[in-house]
Amino acid sequence: QVQFVESGGGLVQAGGSLRLSCAASGRTFGGYAMGWFRQASGKEREFVATITASGVSTIYADSVKGRFIISRDNAKNTVYLQMNSLKPEDTAVYFCAARSKTTWYSTREYDYDYWGQGTQVTVSS
DSSP, X not given: OOOEEEEOOEEEETTOOEEEEEEXXXXXXXXXXXXXXXXXXXXXXXXXXXXXXXXXOEEEOTTTTTTEEEEEEGGGXXXXXXXXXXXXXXXXXXXXXXXXXXXXXXXXXXXXXXXXXXXXEEEEO
């Protein structure tokens, strides 16, 4: 069974940057489409960004477009989320997720079958 572990979260001031990492165990990472989702306190989990298995194509939520960048290094079994110009409303637990049965991305939470444990990102004003 593949496992995913996120890291890189923390406390940052508004306007600052953080880079989240999601490291996967197992040798089939390169065949998985990956996504990042987030859940703020008291709210439902929402889509942030997704990337195809090849890394060629990406999609972003409108709320993060132009500020966040999703990327991956299949040789390192890792997907990243570079977060710039952070805002207090970006405060949430961030989760990486994998689609193990397809190389194509998705913005829909229920299309993902593996999830990390989450990492907290807090943006102070």
